[in-house]
Amino acid sequence: xxxxxxxxxxxxxxxxxxxxxxxxxxxxxxxxxxxxxxxxxxxxxxxxxxxxxxxxxxxxxxxxxxxxxxxxxxxxxxxxxxxxxxxxxxxxxxxxxxxxxxxxxxxxxxxxxxxxxxxxxxxxxxxxxxxxxxxxxxxxxxxxxxxxxxxxxxxxxxxxxxxxxxxxxxxxxxxxxxxxxxxxxxxxxxxxxxxxxxxxxxxxxxxxxxxxxxxxxxxxxxxxxxxxxxxxxxxxxxxxxxxxxxxxxxxxxxxxxxxxxxxxxxxxxxxxxxxxxxxxxxxxxxxxxxxxxxxxxxxxxxxxxxxxxxxx
Numbered sequence: 001x002x003x004x005x006x007x008x009x010x011x012x013x014x015x016x017x018x019x020x021x022x023x024x025x026x027x028x029x030x031x032x033x034x035x036x037x038x039x040x041x042x043x044x045x046x047x048x049x050x051x052x053x054x055x056x057x058x059x060x061x062x063x064x065x066x067x068x069x070x071x072x073x074x075x076x077x078x079x080x081x082x083x084x085x086x087x088x089x090x091x092x093x094x095x096x097x098x099x100x101x102x103x104x105x106x107x108x109x110x111x112x113x114x115x116x117x118x119x120x121x122x123x124x125x126x127x128x129x130x131x132x133x134x135x136x137x138x139x140x141x142x143x144x145x146x147x148x149x150x151x152x153x154x155x156x157x158x159x160x161x162x163x164x165x166x167x168x169x170x171x172x173x174x175x176x177x178x179x180x181x182x183x184x185x186x187x188x189x190x191x192x193x194x195x196x197x198x199x200x201x202x203x204x205x206x207x208x209x210x211x212x213x214x215x216x217x218x219x220x221x222x223x224x225x226x227x228x229x230x231x232x233x234x235x236x237x238x239x240x241x242x243x244x245x246x247x248x249x250x251x252x253x254x255x256x257x258x259x260x261x262x263x264x265x266x267x268x269x270x271x272x273x274x275x276x277x278x279x280x281x282x283x284x285x286x287x288x289x290x291x292x293x294x295x296x297x298x299x300x301x302x303x304x305x306x307x308x309x310x311x312x
Contacts, residue, residue, distance in 0.1 A: 063123075063140055063153045063174060070138060076109035078141065079116035082171035085141045092118065092137045092173055096129045104158045105129050107137060119144055119172040123155030127186045129178065135186075139175035144168060189302040198308055201244045204237040211237075212286050219267055219276065219283040227271040227279060234264045234286070244308075245297075253293050260289035 066089035073085060075094025094107035097117050103125045106117040120137050129135065142148065144167045150157035156174040160167065178186040194202065211230035218227025238261035245253035263282040270279035299309040 061151055061154050063156070063176065066140075074109060075107045075118050076115055078118050078171050078173075079108070082118075082141065082143070086143060086171075088141055089139065090137075090141045090173065092141075094118065094135065094137070096131050096133055096135055098131060099129065100160055100163055101158050104160060107135065119167045119170065120175050120178070121149065121156045121158050121172055122175045122178060122187050123153060124187050124189070125178075126188050126190050127184065129186060130180070134181045136177075136179040137173050137175050138177040138179070139173045141171060141173050144170050144172040149174065191301050191303060191305055191307070194307070197244060197247075201240060201308065202306075204240045207233060208237050208290065212283075212290065215264065215267055215286060216280075216283040219271065219279040222276045224271045227283070228268050231264055231268045235261050238264065241293075250297065253297055256289045256293045260286050263289070 068088075070089045070091050071085055072091045072093070075092055078085065078090070078092055092107065094109050097106040097108045099105045100119070103122040105120050107120055108115040108117045120139075140152065142152065146157065146160075146164055149172070153174055175187055177188075180186055211234050214226055214230055215234065217223075218225070218229075238257045241257040242254050242261070245251075245257060263285040266282035267279050267286070270276065270282060297309050298306050300306055
């Protein structure tokens, strides 16, 4: 069945759009080598051999980032001649035919379900697909084999049950994005919900960068008003951080927050007394405390937002 011109135009639009969608990737950590033991001094008993290092956990297979431009293709082309794109990242347009599992479905090129289908495996689904709707699937194209899929990406190794044999050796796309006809990525990352305390900390921290920047600028320019206008807000934010970290037993972070609060108050005192060298030193220490605490206790999520690193 031939697809209407408006539908074809829509698919071309999806294909053009697909090349602009970023593909998330994870870097595999490099193994660390233990430093060499220094030589024993003359007459000194040889040091006991170091305890064997704990073996690192095996890396979880994850999809590598695309090595070149994403290729826009139609589902019918992939179904007919997949070999030319195997191993490439593609932006495949087509129509959802049927769900094969919670995170697996098939795509073809026409709503009559008579055209050859292409299997799609998702590593994450924030929303389900809707049958007989257009999608643009972005991901790595390969030939389906359960073991090969698991070796490429553990997240995409979906159990298809009895259907696995049906797709063996046929084209499959390991999807990183699934954009529907409403321009919504069904495989997008959704941050986990925060606790009320985490929300309170985030709210308190949101204004700290700008406020501490003005604090330091005021100290550097010997401007009393600028150096002191945010003192109350900064002191309150650091006090909340102290309470949050104390409840979680992060005593080093408690000290860093307390030191930051003390330095904020020191800036205020020095600015009002005109001792600007002291004000500059205290203002610089505020920024240093923030950076020190963020390294172990803050993480950047996939969507660019920041959260308290609960596992620290």
